[in-house]
Amino acid sequence: MFGLTTLGLVHTIISLFAVAAGFVALIRDGKITWDNALGKFYVITTVLVCLTGFGIFQHGGFGKPHALGILTLIVLAIAFATGKGSPFGKFAPYLQIICYSMTFFFHWVPAITETSTRLPLDAPLASSPDDPRIQAAIGVCLVLFIIGTTLQIVMLRKRLQKA
Numbered sequence: 001m002f003g004l005t006t007l008g009l010v011h012t013i014i015s016l017f018a019v020a021a022g023f024v025a026l027i028r029d030g031k032i033t034w035d036n037a038l039g040k041f042y043v044i045t046t047v048l049v050c051l052t053g054f055g056i057f058q059h060g061g062f063g064k065p066h067a068l069g070i071l072t073l074i075v076l077a078i079a080f081a082t083g084k085g086s087p088f089g090k091f092a093p094y095l096q097i098i099c100y101s102m103t104f105f106f107h108w109v110p111a112i113t114e115t116s117t118r119l120p121l122d123a124p125l126a127s128s129p130d131d132p133r134i135q136a137a138i139g140v141c142l143v144l145f146i147i148g149t150t151l152q153i154v155m156l157r158k159r160l161q162k163a
Contacts, residue, residue, distance in 0.1 A: 018045035032100035105145040
């Protein structure tokens with residue numbers, strides 16, 4: 001289906017759950033956090049997306065998607081460490097927000113790329129991952145990530161000042 005292997009289909013389904021959980025967490029809680037069930041679900045499904053992605057070699061060997069998976073796991077580890085008596089001190093809550101939001105942004109890079117190069121089936125929107133339209137869409141997502149993270153930091157700062 002859509003040129004996906006069985007592993008690719010499982011990977012895609014898990015990623016849809018991860019993105020949905022991240023989106024709901026951001027809307028409902030204003031952040032993604034390990035401190036509630038939704039955040040835990042997001043983190044676990046994101047890890048599973050990375051792990052299943054390592055077995056997909058649709059475009060040859062190890063490539064940019066695999067590097068993004070490794071980067072995502074590193075950023076998740078940093079985010080997790082910020083909540084566990086980390087050496088980041090007073091900056092830990094800010095770093096945590098940035099890291100979890102960054103992993104949400106990372107989900108959108110392959111989502112846009114893979115969807116645009118596969119759909120519609122008879123005439124995909126983009127011919128390759130390097131298509132300028134894909135780069136522009138990812139750029140828009142980057143701007144949204146920056147705006148969203150900035151808003152989260154401002155809200156966190158206000159909460160911490162009240163405490």
